[in-house]
Amino acid sequence: MKTNELVSDMADLPAQRPAAPANAAQARARFFNSGNAFNVKLPEVPARLFMPPREDAFGVFDCDQSDALGCGFAATTPLMLARYMRVAPGEALPLDVRATGSVWYVISGNGELVGAADGFAFGAGDVFLLPAARDHRLVAGSAGALLWTVGNEPQLAFDGSQPPAASNALIDAVHYPADEIERQFALIFSMATSDATSGRALIFSSDRQEPARNLTPTLTLSFNTLEPRTHQRSHRHNSAAVTLVVQGEACHSMVAGVHCPWAPWATLVTPPGAPHSHHNAGLKGARFLIVQDGGLHYHARTMGFEFLEAVL
Numbered sequence: 001m002k003t004n005e006l007v008s009d010m011a012d013l014p015a016q017r018p019a020a021p022a023n024a025a026q027a028r029a030r031f032f033n034s035g036n037a038f039n040v041k042l043p044e045v046p047a048r049l050f051m052p053p054r055e056d057a058f059g060v061f062d063c064d065q066s067d068a069l070g071c072g073f074a075a076t077t078p079l080m081l082a083r084y085m086r087v088a089p090g091e092a093l094p095l096d097v098r099a100t101g102s103v104w105y106v107i108s109g110n111g112e113l114v115g116a117a118d119g120f121a122f123g124a125g126d127v128f129l130l131p132a133a134r135d136h137r138l139v140a141g142s143a144g145a146l147l148w149t150v151g152n153e154p155q156l157a158f159d160g161s162q163p164p165a166a167s168n169a170l171i172d173a174v175h176y177p178a179d180e181i182e183r184q185f186a187l188i189f190s191m192a193t194s195d196a197t198s199g200r201a202l203i204f205s206s207d208r209q210e211p212a213r214n215l216t217p218t219l220t221l222s223f224n225t226l227e228p229r230t231h232q233r234s235h236r237h238n239s240a241a242v243t244l245v246v247q248g249e250a251c252h253s254m255v256a257g258v259h260c261p262w263a264p265w266a267t268l269v270t271p272p273g274a275p276h277s278h279h280n281a282g283l284k285g286a287r288f289l290i291v292q293d294g295g296l297h298y299h300a301r302t303m304g305f306e307f308l309e310a311v312l
């Protein structure tokens with residue numbers, strides 16, 4: 001349709017094409033207007049719980065919501081993909097992670113990262129960061145290994161980008177051993193907090209990302225804690241969040257008014273902008289690891305963090 005003969009409101013016009021394109025480049029042009037260009041309706045990000053694979057299941061297990069999101073590539077949120085990876089005892093799992101960077105947590109077992117200049121041994125409770133992992137292998141120890149990982153593969157897939165070559169990578173491999181993480185937690189718990197502080201959390205960064213306080217240019221990683229018989233105040237932010245339940249009994253989250261009970265090593269998806277809070281009704285402290293596409297929002301100045309609940 002090239003005129004408005006059949007509609008009276010410009011918002012009802014379909015995409016317009018050039019009247020007489022002189023070549024293929026001109027023929028590719030499309031035109032919208034201020035009435036119909038901004039009413040794109042996309043599926044909302046579902047709030048969802050993913051469970052870890054069975055103990056006898058080995059390989060790669062995506063926390064995939066691509067069908068619900070309406071995208072043609074695996075995705076947990078529009079810009080992040082979470083996975084579980086279980087490696088059999090003594091076996092090796094080649095990695096083909098097409099991300100700028102990926103966050104890893106060792107749920108159980110131990111092993112080695114090999115095939116890269118910065119290879120290292122890892123054990124339960126360790127966290128590590130990898131640049132585009134296409135030449136790495138996870139080699140499990142005698143007890144096997146179960147790992148959880150989140151990367152920004154959907155972000156790159158969305159615009160057809162490829163991870164940078166190793167020589168141009170924006171991040172390096174970084175290893176955060178469990179005992180060093182515990183030392184950092186001890187320091188945090190020895191300090192006071194203010195009403196503006198969102199609980200006690202350990203934020204991971206690296207030498208190259210230190211100025212931005214992120215883990216990668218687009219991803220943030222925090223290891224949150226929740227003391228017994230307490231809750232984290234309801235809040236919201238524009239970044240999506242992917243959360244791994246590391247420790248907690250009688251715990252749950254409220255996401256947009258929905259009760260989401262915790263389970264060991266479950267993955268919780270919190271949609272962007274959704275009001276949410278975390279609750280610990282148990283007698284032991286809780287811990288949960290949260291990856292967000294926060295670096296992207298910090299850079300764009302669109303994080304929009306706000307508490308929705310007054311200090312008690």
